[in-house]
Structures are given as C-alpha cells and as structure tokens.
Amino acid sequence: MARLPRPEVLALTVFDFFSGQELARPQVTPAEAEVIASELFGIAGTAREMGSNQDRNFLIEDDGSRYLLKVDNSAFSEQELLAQDAALAHLAERGVRVPVPVAGGDGRTRQRWERDGDALSVRVLSYLDGAPLAGMREFGPEIVAALGALSGSVARELADFSSDGLDRKLQWDLRSADRVIERLIGSVTDADQRDLVAEAAGDASQRLGLVRDRLRVQAIHGDITDDNVLGEQRDGTLLPTGVIDFGDLAHGWLVAELAVTISSILNHVDGDPRAALVAVSAFDRMVQLTDDELAALWPLVVLRGAVLVVSGEHQVALEEGNDYAAERTDHEWQLFRASLDLGFDEAERFIRSLLGRPVCRLLAGDVEILDFSVASPQLNDGRWLDPEVEWKIARDVLARASVAAAPYGQYRLTRSTPNSSSEASTLALAWDLFTSAGAEVLVPYDAEVLTVTADSVRLTAEGSELRLSGFTPSVAVGDQLAVGDALGTVHQQRDGVGRLRVRQVADGQSKAPAFVAPSEAGDWMPVVTDPAPSIGLEPVPNPFDADTELERRSRIFASAQERYYLKPPQIERGWKEFLVGADGRVYLDMVNNVAAIGHSHPRQVAAVAGQLALLNTNSRFLYRALADLSERLVALAPDPSLDTVMLVNSGTEAVDLALRLAQVHTGRRPVVALREAYHGWSMGADAVTTSAYDNPTALANRPDWVEVADVPNPYRGTHRGADSAERYLDDLRSQLDNLAEDGRDPAAFICESVLGNAGGILLPDGYLAGAYEEVRRHGGLCIADEVQVGYGRLGHHLWGVQQQGAVPDIITVAKAMGNGYPLGAVITRKEIAESLSREGNFFSSAGGSPVSCAAGLAVLDVIRDEGLQANAADVGDYLLVRLQKLADRHPVIGAIHGMGLYLGIELVRDRETLEPATVETEAVCERLLELGVIMQATSERQNVLKVKPPLCLSRASADFFVDALDQVLSGG
Ligand code: PMP
DSSP, X not given: OOOSSOOSSOOOOEEOTTTOOEEOOOOOOHHHHHHHHHHHHOOOOEEEXXXXXXXXXXXXXXXXXXXXXXXXXXXXXXXXXXXXHHHHHHHHHTTOBOOOEEOOTTSOSOEEEEETTEEEEEEEEEOOOSEEGGGOSOOOHHHHHHHHHHHHHHHHHHTTOOOTTOOOXXXXXXXXXXXXXXXXXXXXXXXXXXXXXXXXXXXXXXXXXXXXXXXXXXXXXXXXXXXXXXXXXXXXXXEEEEEOOOTTOEEEEHHHHHHHHHHHHGGGTTTOHHHHTHHHHHHHXXXXXXXXXXXXXXXXXXXXXXXXXXXXXXXXXXXXXXXXXXXXXXXXHHHHHHHHTSOHHHHHHHHHHHTTOOBOSSSSSBEEEOOOSTTOGGGTTTGGGOTTHHHHHHHHHHTTOSEEEEOTTOBOGGGOOSSOSSOOOOEEOSEEEEEETTOEEEOXXXXXXXXXXXXXXXXXXXTEEEEEESEEEOOOTTOEEOTTOEEEEEOOSBTTEEEEEEEEEETTOOOOOSEEOGGGHHHHTTTXXXXXXXXXXXXOOOOOOHHHHHHHHHHHSOTTSOOOOSSOOOXXXXXXXEEEETTSOEEEESSOSSOTTOBTXXXXXXXXXXXXXXXXXXXXXXXXXHHHHHHHHHHHSSSTTOOEEEEESSHHHHHXXXXXXXXXXXXXXXXXXXXXXXXXXXXXXXXXOOOTTTOTXXXXXXXXXXXXXXXXXXXXXXXXXXXOHHHHHHHHHHHHHHHHHTTOOOSEEEEESEETTTTSEEOOTTHHHHHHHXXXXXXXXXXXXXXXXXXXXXXXXXXXXXXXXXXXXXXXXXXXXXXXXXXXXXXEOHHHXXXXXXXXXXXXXXXXXXXXXXXXXXXXXXXXXXXXXXXXHHHHHHHHHHHHHHHHHOTTEEEEEEETTEEEEEEBSOTTTOOBOHHHHHHHHHHHHXXXXXXXXXXXXTOEEEEOOOTTOOHHHHHXXXXXXXXXXXXX
C-alpha cells in the first residue's frame, strides 16, 4: 500500500475498501517480538519497532546480524502470505535484491505464535540495508532510469511466477480503479477538487477502455514506489537497488507495475512529468511494452494518482485530526496534479518518441523518423548529393516500418547544392510521410473538409487548417469526418512508394511553402506551424543553434584562440572541397589546406576506422603500418639523402624536433629564421616564429639564440623584382659573416620553401639554393618547413624546395600528411637523426601509431590514385589565369602570388605605394561567406586572400570562386 513518507512507527488503521473492514494492525510489543524471534527462529536479539501500515515490523539485532520480524495483519490469508514468501525466494534466486525468508526451528518460514487463544502469523526476513528513496527530494535522470529498470526487472522476473493467493481483491489493483474512485470520491470535500478527480479519472478510463482487454496480466509487486525501494550509495548518489514490502503482491496489469513507479517519481521531478518518463525506456529494456501498454501507461498514471487521493481523503475523514494522514494526502494530490500536466496524447507521443516507436494517426502502422539533416550518418560519403536520396533512404526504412517520416523544422541537407551563391530552401515546414503507395489515409481528428483537389485536401483544425497532399482523396467538400474515417489513398510517386505531405497553416493564410530558406525561418515558422501534435507525432527539435554554440565556445575558450568570422556559420559536415552548415548551406572551402584530399574522404574514413578496430598502440611496438608509411615518405622525399623518418603529431612538433636535431647535431644553438614567418606554437617553434600578426612584439622579444633575417619578398620587400635573389643573398651573407665573427655560427637556417604566412609568395629564383649554400659554408643545417607547401600542393612540384632547386638537410611535414588527422614528420639524413641518441631516447605516444600511419597511408594512396598533384597543377593554372584576368579589371588586386593550389591574392589601395587594403580584405571575406565561399586573409598586413583549397578542387568550383570574387569586387 503506497504511503508517503513513512515515519518510523505508524499507528494507522487502514480501511479496506472491498471488505469494508478496518484492518487493525496486530498488537505486539518489542518484548514479545524478542520472545517470538528467539523461540520460533532461534534468533536472540533486541527488537525495535519499524514502520508499517498494515503489519507490525520489528528490527531484531543479534550480534551484528539483522533481521526483520513481521507479524502479519490477520486480514491476510495463509495463501496470500505464502505467495509473498515464494515470490521473495523466486526473485532472490533471479538476482533481484529483496529480503529473503528465514526458516524457523521446524524448517518452515511461516510460523504461528499462540497468544491468549489467538494465533498470530509471524515470519522473519533478512534485513536489507539501505535508505528508502522517499527521503530524497529530487531524482536526477540516473535515479529515475534506475527506478524504471528496477521496476522492469521485478516485472520481468515475476512473469513466470505462479502461486495460489495471487488473485486478490485489492483497493490498489488498477483494474478496479473506476469502482474505487466512484465509491470513495465522496470523501473529497472540496467540490472543485472532486470535479477535477472525476473528470480526469473519467477521461483516463475512457482512454484505457480502448486497450484494456489487451493488456497483459501477471503477478506484480504493485507498489514499487519511493517508499519501498531502498537505495545504496554509489559514487556519492543514492542509487535504487533493493525492493521491499510485498504486501500488495497480486495479479495485475504488467504495465500497472510501471505506472505505479512513475506516479511515485512525479513527486521528485520538480513538476516536470516528462522527466519521470525516462523510467519508461529503462523499464522497456527489461520487458518490452506492447503498443497497447504504451497507450495505457499515462491513463494508468492518472488513475493511480486519483485512487491515491480519494483513498487518502477517505483515510483523513476516518482519522480526523491525524496530521500525518493529512500531510501524506498533500503529497498524493501533488503527484496527481503533476500527472495532469501532461495530456494523454502528449504523453503517449513523448513515450513513443523516447522508445523510438512513434505512430502517426494519418496512416496505420509504426513510424520511423528520418534524419535528412546535416549530421545524418545516412548522408555520408557524398550521398546527400544524389537527387533521389530521400526516396532511397525512405525505401530502406519502409522495409522495416510502415511509415518513414521526415519531420517539420529540419534543415534538409538533401535539398542543398554546392556552388550556389544563394541559400537553398532547406527548412522543412511540412512533415513528409513516405509510405507504400495505396496506403489508406485516415482522418486524424474530427474535422470538416474545406477543399478537395485531385491530390490534396484541406481540413479544419483549431485556429488553423491542415493541408494534406500526395494522395487521392475519397471525400467531398463539406464532409464532416470523425477520427479514423477514410480520407483517401496515397498515390505512387516512385516505384511502389508515395509521399503524403502534411502542413498546418494559420487561419487566413493562403500561401504555405513546404520549404523556405534558413533566413526566412522567422517569417514562416509562425505561419506554417508544426502539425506533429495534430497527427499524433512528437515534434522533432532542431539540435543545432549557432548562437548557442558561439556562446558555449566563448565561455570555454580563451580570446587568444583564433576564430573565423564575426558571425560564424555552424559547420557540421565536410565533403570534398565543401563545408556544410547546420542549416544545410553548402560553402566552397577555399582555405583548408589541411584537408588536402578533400573533407571526409571515404577511403581515409575506412582506413582509420578499420585500423582503430584492429590495433592502436605506440611506435615502441613492432607493426607493419609504421614501416609502410615511413618507406613511402622516404621514397617521396625530395632527395635520396633524406632517408630517415621520425613521426610526430603536428607541424609544431615537427619543427620543434627539427630545431633540436640541428642543435644536437651541430653542437651549436643559434638558428636563423626569416621575418614574417610562422612555424608553430611550442616554445621552440614559437621562438622562430617572427610574424608580427601572430605576435606584435615578435621581433623585439626573440630568445637570444634566434637570429632574424630579412624576408625575401620580391613584391613588397627590401629588394623587389624577380631578380632580387642576389641582393637578398648579399644581405644574408654579411649577416652570417657577422654572426661568425661573434662566434655565433648557426646550427640551422629555417624557412618555408614558399613564403606561406607572407601570402603564398614564391621566393625569388635562386634564393633558397643560394641561402643553403651560405648556411652550409658556415657549417649550419638547412631546414625546409614544408608543413603548408609540400605534398603536391604546388601542382608542378611535390615539394616547395623543388620549385627552388634546393636540397635541404631536414624537412618538416604535417597538415596535408594526415588530412586533418594529427600527423607530422621530420625527414632527414640518418647521421643527423642518429645524433639525437646523444641526448637520450626519442618517443611520442601517438606519433606513428598504427592509426596515424593508416591515416597517412590513405592520404598518400588517394593523392596517387586520384592524381591530385596533377589536379592541383591543372586547376591551379586555370585559376591563376582567371584571377589574372580579374586583376586586369579590378585595380585593388595588386598581385597574384604562388603556384598550383597555393595562391595569394594581394589587395592594395594603390598599386604604386602598395598600401595594404586590410579593411577591404576583411569585408571581401565576410561578403564571400554570404555568397557561399569560405575565404580568409593572411600576411602581416592581413591583405592577402589565401587560396589553398583541398587539392581535389574542380574547375567548376574554381569558376564559382572567381565569379563570386568578381561579384564582390564589383560591389555586388
Ligand atoms: N609551419 C608552418 C609553415 C605552418 O603554416 C604551421 C601551421 N600553420 C606550422 C608549422 C605548425 O603546424 P601545426 O599547426 O600542425 O602545429
């Protein structure tokens, strides 16, 4: 019998509705209990009375062992009591944590105690440790789920339990809720409250009536509530683990077991009934509920609340002045009211969506919700570009469900196309219900037919109208239809499949687009509303919100952590040279040099996933992927002398390691780096990073071992023109000589083989070979930072050093090497790498791991098999020509730098003074975003558009970019 909360000792007289008797609890003192325990069970201990509504319970403590002595209420039959004992033993055997009966001196669990000619039925149970959950105010989702699971496990294990004494007439059996309420409702003295109970119980019974004959009946505990569930502390939370009090054990509806548990949870979820429904999924995992049971659940929760309040009020009337009874009844009112906060339809829809088993009232059968959004795994591998993909996915789903439903409010990636300068209409303002052609369409609620065409109808709805299309109506204008009436049949649109489109339109609106552009959401969503509740489905919330993401990110990230754009789009997918926003907008990605083989390349995805499922460990073990990748790198290296590979996780690490190798190998510290360079963020890589954009005081605060040399920028540097190499080399020569005079000959000279951070500027011809010669004359090593420019990006060369005809001692590789997977490498000569052993061992936990190697090998395979270097040459040359033509018409383009798919478009206000057009460059980037192009600025002056797209860029995409840039520069 459910009661909230229970004080230690109760003196209640319980009225039994069916027998009309007062069930007096047996009168037994603790002293007598001690005698009973010792004489009948051989347990000598002290007795302390525990709470119970109908029995009399004593805790018997005997030398550290604890037992519960129960003197049962005389109203219970012998059979009922034996059934309880048998159920406890049955459940304990199945691993459910319940008290177990202890055998008395004669071997039987049930004993009789003779007193004054009376025989009391007594038994001893093992004592379950733990505190009742009723003592806790709030239940989090973890506890709610655990309660559902516990209730489900008891129901599951009792399914095959049988015993005499289970067919009982209990006030709490929800099969007779109607009669109990009818008889006791008179005890509710307040007329409004009485009406409330009568109305709610009436509605609930009506709903229940539709399915009650089909509900499963079995043995149930019947009272798995916060009072009768004990919790144990696990990681600081009281988690429900044990069930006590089998006094209501009887036959009943299986689903009533869950309804009772949920009803009790309602007092612990702060007025949010949906939070209590988390228990349903946990229960359903133990015992799968039928469709009828799902329909019955919420009506039963309401009826349980109604039974509790009428019984409680009745009890209060019987025991006038008993404050405890009144207080307890307040709790019952509270949970009853909470159950009314959720309508039956709403609750059923929510439960069904929780369990992934929605139904739709327009079409018979089960429904599976489709995901056509940007993050849908079914749209991977470029499947979203197939114009038939919605039908194909729907057809797959229809093999296992009757209806495949694409929800209202979803931004459909399937409706988006690449290289479009305006937003596609991705936002669905309709539900699309795919189903077998010929399926009967049913009327979802009582309605009048407003209009009919060959393939659509409009029906009345509250404050709006429902528009259905994609079917052949069988009704006429003015027909008054009742829920469930036939409306027509779905017609075929693809092989055997049709699509019923459902829109709900506010009164007085004629236009109702099924899809609108994301920027129109605010205008249209209030007009064309979600019909889900009208047709029996649960609305599907859009999980994406760029504003929230920006806010979350800002809260957690430091301001120094860079971000693109003033109002950034939320990017959730990549494919080839495209990035896709959460609203389905497709952007052409012209800056992601890391994604060299294209975003989310299926071959790399498969290689990484496959290796991850097989083995991922560190390079101190022996496995083939390590040598596979290293050999491929050596074979591709710009010179046969570069025969040794060290694998790391990033460009920064590669640079740091390269610097260390040079210093250890030469035994010197000084390193010469170029001005305006970026090499990484670690202490070592940052020391040689001289870019004033990345660090405004870079030149002033270099560590003493860094020597900064002039940047050989033939466009706007100290010396200008294609033939300026010699002049830069003269300067470098004298700088190195001066260093030598100071006894500071360099360990190394480091630079990018194309000036990346300066804007993709090609070094003047002869510079790199000349510089290497000078450095080597002073005994230094030459480090080529190929993190950005290597790996085929230049199209005509695999490595940047090859463009300059120079051979370095060490090269650093990253970015493209992993295509976004963290991967970097140093490639050098054996003797240089060997020097490291003077400083001890070298090891990087994930560097060169099997998965890293698989990721890197997949990239090399794709570059080779898809001819991506050749594509970079072809599309890069094409792009260069088109950009040069653009420069003829737009004086703001000062120069086009670079080669292949590594270009820089430098914007200047004056072609003579070369005044950087910094503000204009930022504005161009922002406007290009609106036109569907991702572009960013680079260089010290932030006036160069960095063109370094994935190497799979198509000519069509190159055209789209140039056309968009043309439009922007023309003021469009
Ligand atoms: N070197 C160069 C030339 C780079 O452009 C970068 C990254 N922009 C790095 C090194 C550092 O690479 P990572 O970001 O992988 O650490």
